[in-house]
Structure formats: C-alpha cells, structure tokens
Amino acid sequence: MSATIDPRSNVVRKGFGLKSEIREVLSLDYHSDIVERIKSQGHTLSVGRFTFRLAEEFGFCYGVDFALNLAYETRRKFPDKRIFLTNEIIHNPRVNTRLSEMGIEFIDCSATNPTLFEEVTASDIVMIPAFGAEVDVYRRLQEKGCMVVDTTCGSVIAVWKRVERYASDGFTAIIHGKHAHEETRATSSQTEKYENGKYLIVLDREEAEYVCRYIVEGGDRDEFLKKFSDACSPAFDPDCDLQRVGLANQTTMLSSESLEIAEMFREAIEKKHGHESPEARFRHFDTICTATQDRQDAVNKLVRQDLDLMIVIGGYNSSNTTHLLEISVQHKPAYHISDAGCILSATTIRHKLMGQKEETVTENWLPTGEVRIGITAGASTPDRLIGEVIDRIVQCCGAS
Ligand code: SF4
Incomplete structure (x- = not known):
C-alpha cells in the first residue's frame, strides 16, 4: 500500500514576517494585567474577602498562540483579500468573534453543508484551524x-503521522476521542490516504x-x-x-483515560492472540500534547x-476545558463558565x-466570609477573559 494523495501543495504553514506588527493588537485583544500580576505573585491574589489561586499552567497553549499569530499576520498581509476559516479557529467564542470583526468569514464544514466551498474562488484565502481539517477539505481547496x-498545531500533525503509519502498515487506528470533534474527524480521515486504511473511534472506557x-x-x-x-x-x-x-488519541482527552484504554486494548490483543x-x-504512542x-x-x-x-473558564465546546472541569468536580464544587457575563451576581x-x-x-454559589x-x-x-472573571467577582461583592 502507498500514499496516493498529497493534497497540501498549496498550503502555507509559516508566518509572513509580521510578528512585531501584530504584537500590539494581539496584546490589546487577549492580554490581562490582572493575570500578569497574579503570576508575578506566586499565582495568588488576595482582594477583600477573596483569595484567588491560579493554576500553574492555564490558558493559551503554544498551538493556539501559533494559530492566532498566523491568523492575525494573514489578515495584516492581505488586507483586501477575502479570507475564510473552516469551522472555528479554536473553541472560544471571544476569539472567534474577534476574527469575525476582522472580516474573516466562517465556513461550516459539516458533512451536511450542501454548498461547501461554493463561494470560494482561486483568489481567496482559506485558513485551517488549530485542530486541522479532514483530508477531503485540503483536496477540495x-x-x-x-x-x-x-x-494546524504541530502536536495534532504528530498524531496524524502516527495514524498514517498505522494505516500504511495495515493496522486499524483506534482513536480515543469524540467522533464529532473537528480534530478527531481530521485525524481519522488520515486513514483515507491509504487504500485499506481503517479507523474506529472510542469515546471512553465503556x-x-x-x-x-x-x-x-x-x-453481535x-x-x-x-x-x-x-x-x-x-x-x-x-x-x-x-x-x-494501533492506538492514538485526540490530543485534548484526559490523559489517564487514554493510557488506560491503550492498556485495555493491549490486554485484549494478548488474550486473543497470545503473548x-x-x-x-x-x-501505541501516547499522543496527548504536552500543553x-x-x-x-x-x-x-x-x-x-x-x-x-473552582472556576473553570473556557468555551463550552472546548474539549480540554471540559477535562479540566472533570478533574475539578472530583475534588471541589466547580463551575464551568464561558466568560465574566456568567457571574450574574454575588449569589447567582x-x-x-x-x-x-x-x-x-x-x-x-459563593460562600459568605x-x-x-x-x-x-x-x-x-x-x-x-480570566482577568475579567476575577474583576467581575470582586465587583459583584462591592470590593475593588
Ligand atoms: S494539540 Fe495541544 S498545543 Fe496543540 S492546539 Fe491542541 S491543546 Fe494546544
């Protein structure tokens, strides 16, 4: 078997040398003085009756930084061109709204969209999000x-390479992930490059x-x-x-569960076929990203x-945010909110x-004292967004 498709020859994966020109606008859009201050104080901030403790690692990862830099550079480099984005660049409503305000148009790439790419012409630019896109999307473009x-984040591409290797060697790729998630759809589609490539997606231990x-x-x-x-x-x-x-996983799954699932498959194969x-x-290769x-x-x-x-902040369709909530609820009362607007008052x-x-x-939701x-x-x-949430909690309670 051999790879038959190389659909990526019209693909740009590097910036346009405009990093210094977009730095200020990126900072205006996403930076927080409050968060910087907390980080400089050992990730703790005390205000009035509140003590906020921020996780040692949180927020934007290297893949999101890369994607946003490239998106902003592309807009700056081609101010007069139509720019489209397949699905969302990342799963955060604030970020996607901001891109929309910059004139970037979103294309629904679900299988049910009958007019997919009809409006795109040769003189347009189409951006692929951080979690990648299916092989067929590259081919059509x-x-x-x-x-x-x-x-597409380098860590996602690393998983694609694993899955491709499985398909080329005649192994079925078992992907621990969410079958409707863009990243998992893109990852599973890598098997299409090989005549007999196969995949199966499992959501959880069950x-x-x-x-x-x-x-x-x-x-049965x-x-x-x-x-x-x-x-x-x-x-x-x-x-x-x-x-x-061959086992692989969506990069943002709960890592302990991915490892357990890989072990379950290893044992099943050994039971069936001997040692x-x-x-x-x-x-098996652990493909959870380091971030x-x-x-x-x-x-x-x-x-x-x-x-x-605990407060967990992030888009409701963000897989990695959901897993941070999953860990949190096992230990504390935990609230997953998308932004500061979710804090309706000191009581609600x-x-x-x-x-x-x-x-x-x-x-x-908020204890007294x-x-x-x-x-x-x-x-x-x-x-x-994190800074705004902290600010909102403090203000709701009349502190400053
Ligand atoms: S694979 Fe990891 S580093 Fe890359 S965008 Fe996803 S969460 Fe971020």
Whole structure:
C-alpha cells in the first residue's frame, strides 16, 4: 500500500514576517494585567474577602498562540483579500468573534453543508484551524486553487503521522476521542490516504471495554456496527478489522483515560492472540500534547489545595476545558463558565454542568466570609477573559 494523495501543495504553514506588527493588537485583544500580576505573585491574589489561586499552567497553549499569530499576520498581509476559516479557529467564542470583526468569514464544514466551498474562488484565502481539517477539505481547496493558510498545531500533525503509519502498515487506528470533534474527524480521515486504511473511534472506557470484549469473545456484528455507525471508517468490519490495532488519541482527552484504554486494548490483543510478538498486532504512542498534560497536572495539584470552589473558564465546546472541569468536580464544587457575563451576581452564577449541553443557573454559589477560589482555564481561553472573571467577582461583592 502507498500514499496516493498529497493534497497540501498549496498550503502555507509559516508566518509572513509580521510578528512585531501584530504584537500590539494581539496584546490589546487577549492580554490581562490582572493575570500578569497574579503570576508575578506566586499565582495568588488576595482582594477583600477573596483569595484567588491560579493554576500553574492555564490558558493559551503554544498551538493556539501559533494559530492566532498566523491568523492575525494573514489578515495584516492581505488586507483586501477575502479570507475564510473552516469551522472555528479554536473553541472560544471571544476569539472567534474577534476574527469575525476582522472580516474573516466562517465556513461550516459539516458533512451536511450542501454548498461547501461554493463561494470560494482561486483568489481567496482559506485558513485551517488549530485542530486541522479532514483530508477531503485540503483536496477540495487544492482543486479551488486558493491559498490555504494552515494553522494546524504541530502536536495534532504528530498524531496524524502516527495514524498514517498505522494505516500504511495495515493496522486499524483506534482513536480515543469524540467522533464529532473537528480534530478527531481530521485525524481519522488520515486513514483515507491509504487504500485499506481503517479507523474506529472510542469515546471512553465503556466503549473501549465493549470493543475489547468483541476482540476477545466476538459478538453481535450488527449491534457493533450500529453502535459505532458514526465512529468508524466506511465498510468497517469488526470481525476482520480488529486483528491488528494501533492506538492514538485526540490530543485534548484526559490523559489517564487514554493510557488506560491503550492498556485495555493491549490486554485484549494478548488474550486473543497470545503473548508471542505482540508488536505484530498492537502499537501505541501516547499522543496527548504536552500543553494538555501540563494543564491537567496543574489543575490536579490546585484542587488538592485548601479551596472553597473552582472556576473553570473556557468555551463550552472546548474539549480540554471540559477535562479540566472533570478533574475539578472530583475534588471541589466547580463551575464551568464561558466568560465574566456568567457571574450574574454575588449569589447567582450561570454555568455548564459536566455532561450537560445547556447552561444552568445556580444560586448561592459563593460562600459568605473568607473565600478561596481556584481558577483554571482551557488552552483556548485568553488571559483577558480570566482577568475579567476575577474583576467581575470582586465587583459583584462591592470590593475593588
Ligand atoms: S491543546 Fe495541544 S494539540 Fe491542541 S492546539 Fe494546544 S498545543 Fe496543540
């Protein structure tokens, strides 16, 4: 088998040498003096009855920094061109609104969009977001002849390479991730570059357990295909395509769960095929990015401190933010909010609970007296939002 598609020849992945020219506007949009001050004080700030403790690692990661720099440079370099963006550049509403104000137009790349790329011409620019895009998106854009500015994070591309290698060597890529997430869709599509490339996406331990049981004992093929109808490659056959598996993951999953799932598959393959040369049937590389790992480690450390509650700031569709909440709720009352507007008053907060799609409103969220609040933020959350949340809490309680 060999790679048949190289759809990326019209792709730009470097800046345009305008870093110094965009520095000021980036700072105006995303910097926070409050956050800088907290960082300089050992990640702690006391104001009135409040003590805020900020996680040691939080907020923008290197991949988001890269994507935003490239997006701002592209706008500066081509002020008169139409610039499109596939989906959202990162999962943060404030950032996406800002890009929209800069005249960057968003294209819905879901499979259900019947007019995908119809409006794009050869003289336009299309940007690919930090979590990448499917192989077919690059192919279509190459056919259009437009310039593609690719802000895909290097850590995501590293996962693509793993999955490509699995596909080229005849291994089915088992991807721990969310099948509808842009990154996982892009990652799984890498298998399309190979004639017999296959993938299967598992969301969590429960789904992994189901697949592992099928590997060891077999099972109901129709039920399997129904269960994973949105999460496997076309013509996937669990009776043939689980003989040799390679593990990968969406970069922002809970790292402990990804490692556990990999181990479950290793054991299942060993049970089924014995211990001789397991590398012939099982491969695994931890593809959680270091930024995700650092933020998860930092919040694990923070929630073990003497705190009254945790606030997790980030877009509700941000995978890595959700996992910071998942860690937090195991130890403290924790509120996932998207921005300062969610702090309705000293008694009322609007937030999203774990596993819920809609926001909920909670009363009496803030204890009386001295309060210690832990704060963290996802890799797509600007410092400015964190500063605004702290400011809002303090102001709601009449302090300054
Ligand atoms: S979270 Fe990791 S993979 Fe995602 S953009 Fe940031 S550095 Fe890249």
